[in-house]
Every structure is written in structure tokens, then in C-alpha cells.
Amino acid sequence: MTPALLTPARVPAHWPSALAPDVLEVIDMPTPYLVTDLGTVAARHEEFERELPGVRAYYAMKSNPAQEVLATLAARGSGFEIASLGELRMLERAGVDPADVLYSNPVKPPAHVAEAYRAGLWRFSFDSPGELAKIAELAPGAAVYVRLRVDDEASVFPLSRKFGTSVGEAYDLLTLAERLGLRAYGITFHVGSQCANPLAWRQAIADSARLMNLLRADGIELRMLNLGGGFPARYVNGVPSIETIGAVVTAAQDELLPYRPELLAAEPGRYLVAESAVLATTVIGRERRDDENWLFVDVSAYHGLMETLQTANGWEYPLWTSVRHAAEIPGMRFTVTGPSCDSSDTVFTGVTLPATIDVGDILYIGSAGAYTLSYASAFNGFPPPTPLFVGGGADGR
Numbered sequence: 001m002t003p004a005l006l007t008p009a010r011v012p013a014h015w016p017s018a019l020a021p022d023v024l025e026v027i028d029m030p031t032p033y034l035v036t037d038l039g040t041v042a043a044r045h046e047e048f049e050r051e052l053p054g055v056r057a058y059y060a061m062k063s064n065p066a067q068e069v070l071a072t073l074a075a076r077g078s079g080f081e082i083a084s085l086g087e088l089r090m091l092e093r094a095g096v097d098p099a100d101v102l103y104s105n106p107v108k109p110p111a112h113v114a115e116a117y118r119a120g121l122w123r124f125s126f127d128s129p130g131e132l133a134k135i136a137e138l139a140p141g142a143a144v145y146v147r148l149r150v151d152d153e154a155s156v157f158p159l160s161r162k163f164g165t166s167v168g169e170a171y172d173l174l175t176l177a178e179r180l181g182l183r184a185y186g187i188t189f190h191v192g193s194q195c196a197n198p199l200a201w202r203q204a205i206a207d208s209a210r211l212m213n214l215l216r217a218d219g220i221e222l223r224m225l226n227l228g229g230g231f232p233a234r235y236v237n238g239v240p241s242i243e244t245i246g247a248v249v250t251a252a253q254d255e256l257l258p259y260r261p262e263l264l265a266a267e268p269g270r271y272l273v274a275e276s277a278v279l280a281t282t283v284i285g286r287e288r289r290d291d292e293n294w295l296f297v298d299v300s301a302y303h304g305l306m307e308t309l310q311t312a313n314g315w316e317y318p319l320w321t322s323v324r325h326a327a328e329i330p331g332m333r334f335t336v337t338g339p340s341c342d343s344s345d346t347v348f349t350g351v352t353l354p355a356t357i358d359v360g361d362i363l364y365i366g367s368a369g370a371y372t373l374s375y376a377s378a379f380n381g382f383p384p385p386t387p388l389f390v391g392g393g394a395d396g397r
């Protein structure tokens with residue numbers, strides 16, 4: 001694994017100018033901190049809706065629930081997707097109407113269903129008879145959408161083992177929903193987070209079309225098709241662009257669906273926020289253990305870099321350092337670990353960094369806006385990154 005080393009001369013064209021290495025260099029703040037460019041969040045939202053015409057984004061706020069991010073997206077007219085009552089309360093603080101929120105966690109605490117319904121949220125996902133019974137009792141008359149199990153093999157973080165049901169079971173469940181006094185409202189799926197294959201959406205839309213056909217024969221027409229999340233962000237390796245995915249999704253809708261539901265929705269999380277932030281961490285120690293070079297820094301997996309532990313081969317972020325004239329210094333391979341007394345907080349192995357890097361130098365971790373702060377704890381007494389915001393603003397520019 002060799003994350004890209006960025007220097008001002010080698011910054012990729014898409015990199016936000018507010019987060020350029022030479023711009024961040026002048027920030028005079030104790031690390032760790034996470035700088036988020038709200039202009040990038042707004043730009044990604046604009047691109048998403050442009051490249052998937054007719055599809056409304058419901059931001060999956062679990063990926064980054066900062067109030068500034070929520071306000072930026074709310075100002076642009078985005079909808080929102082939640083997993084819990086706690087997330088709904090954060091949205092209410094940002095002025096979002098619960099009626100504009102999708103509750104897409106298929107298995108929910110009963111009290112959260114009741115409270116969300118009381119607050120005005122009216123659409124709930126499910127994938128089992130038990131959850132339907134729960135919703136029928138605590139949110140009578142609510143609209144429900146079934147979560148299909150779809151192929152998520154091409155994603156970095158699969159979800160279909162934990163959630164989703166087959167087309168046949170989904171048909172039974174949506175007809176049961178009607179008998180329970182609920183409204184059979186729609187279909188959702190998730191192709192897995194950071195999905196590299198646009199055809200995964202096409203296949204999932206084909207599965208949805210089969211279900212829509214079955215239900216239509218019974219006189220049930222659905223109001224929503226929800227394409228879920230999984231839209232990939234740019235880290236180190238190339239990913240299909242949103243233009244490419246949008247073209248595949250649009251063609252699949254036109255070619256495969258028996259009718260166009262009133263609402264075409266999607267729940268992008270990572271795509272909207274990952275590229276908007278950089279995490280800065282300071283080297284607190286450099287040690288050699290046997291023949292391995294270790295760099296100790298002031299953040300770890302427990303302080304926001306949990307995704308580095310969630311994949312078999314580690315997770316690559318664009319990296320660069322504050323080391324002067326880094327391009328002229330030979331590279332050396334390092335294992336980068338956190339400040340805690342636990343070895344499982346190690347975040348990168350075999351990454352090439354300038355050989356002279358040492359205590360006091362800063363390591364910058366790019367594309368760090370998704371699933372970082374929302375995971376961060378103060379494990380072992382080391383504080384999570386301080387959030388900083390630049391660019392754009394609540395007006396979404």
C-alpha cells in the first residue's frame with residue numbers, strides 16, 4: 001500500500017483550492033484538527049444532482065453530522081437520511097423539517113420509531129416482518145419502504161450481509177404492510193460503500209423493477225425508488241466518476257423500470273463529504289523496532305481513522321507532510337501508529353514518507369471528510385480532532 005504523496009506541485013486537478021498544501025501550512029492550531037471546506041460539500045451536492053437528473057439527494061448524515069455540513073446541505077435544498085432519533089434531533093437543530101427525512105435504518109429501537117413519528121417523520125425502511133409489526137404499532141399508517149439485498153461485491157465496505165431481503169420476500173412484506181394498515185411506499189437498497197462498479201446500480205434497479213412488476217399485478221404502485229449510497233469519493237485509487245455512474249443509473253431507470261415512481265431518491269454520504277476535509281496530525285515519536293520504522297502521531301483509528309481498520313488491506317488516504325523540500329528527500333517506508341497505549345490503533349503500514357520526518361512535523365491526511373469525526377473518541381485521554389470550517393458557508397456557496 002503506497003498512498004499518494006501530495007506536494008503543491010503534484011496536487012490533482014480536483015483538489016479543493018481551500019485545502020491546498022500551501023494554504024493549510026499557515027494554519028496555526030494545535031493538532032489534531034480536521035479542516036472542512038464547505039464550498040466542496042456544496043459543489044459535490046450540485047454535481048450529484050446535475051449528473052443524476054431527477055434524483056433527489058437525501059444526505060446520509062452518518063458520514064459527517066457536523067452542524068455546518070448539515071446547514072450547508074439544507075440551504076441547498078438537500079433531503080436527509082438518518083439511522084437514529086439522535087440524528088433526527090441534530091437535523092431539527094439545523095432547522096430541517098422531519099417530514100423531509102428518510103429513516104433508512106432497517107432495524108430501529110422502538111422508542112426511536114415512536115418519537116420520530118411524533119416529530120413528523122413519516123417514511124421508514126424495513127426488511128422483516130418483526131420491524132413491520134413494530135412500525136405498525138408505533139407509527140400507525142406510516143409509509144414504509146423495503147430494503148432489498150443486492151450485490152455489493154464491488155464495494156470496499158459491503159452492507160448486504162447485515163441488511164436486506166430478496167425480491168420474493170420483499171413482495172410478501174410489502175403486501176403484509178398494506179394488511180397492517182401501513183402504506184407500501186417504496187424500495188431501497190445499498191450497493192455497499194465506495195462502490196467501484198456502476199453496473200451494481202443497474203443490477204439493483206433491475207431487481208427493483210422485478211419487484212415493482214410483481215406488486216403492480218396486485219394493484220400496488222410504489223411512490224419511491226431509493227438508490228441508496230455507495231457513490232465513491234476520490235482517495236488514492238481511481239474510481240468511476242459521478243458522470244459515469246449517473247449515465248448508467250439514468251439509462252437503467254429508462255430501460256428497466258415498468259413506471260417512474262413519483263420520487264427517485266438517493267442517499268449519498270461519502271461522495272458529498274469525503275473530499276471536503278483534511279486531517280492534520282503531529283508526529284510525537286519516531287522509533288525503530290527490529291527493522292520496522294514506526295511513526296507515532298497524535299491521532300489514531302480511535303480518533304477518526306477507524307476505516308483504516310475496516311478493510312483487509314488497510315485503507316489509503318492521500319498523504320503529505322510539513323517536511324520542507326520533501327520532493328528532494330528520499331522516501332522511507334513507515335508504519336504509522338496512534339498515541340494510545342494500544343497497538344490496534346495503528347493506521348498505515350508500509351507508507352512512503354520523507355526519510356527525515358521526525359517529532360514536531362505534521363502529517364496531512366486528505367479526503368478525510370467522511371466517517372472520520374463521526375467515529376472519533378477521546379480514547380486514552382487523547383482528544384479527537386478539532387473541527388475547523390472554511391469556504392462556502394450555510395448559504396451553500
Ligand SMILES: Cc1ncc(COP(=O)(O)O)c(C=O)c1O
Pocket residue numbers: 060062063081104105190192193194228229230231267268269270271
Ligand atoms: C442506509 C444507508 N444509506 C446511505 C448510506 C451512505 O453510504 P455512502 O457513504 O457509501 O454513500 C449508508 C451508509 O452506511 C447507509 O447505511
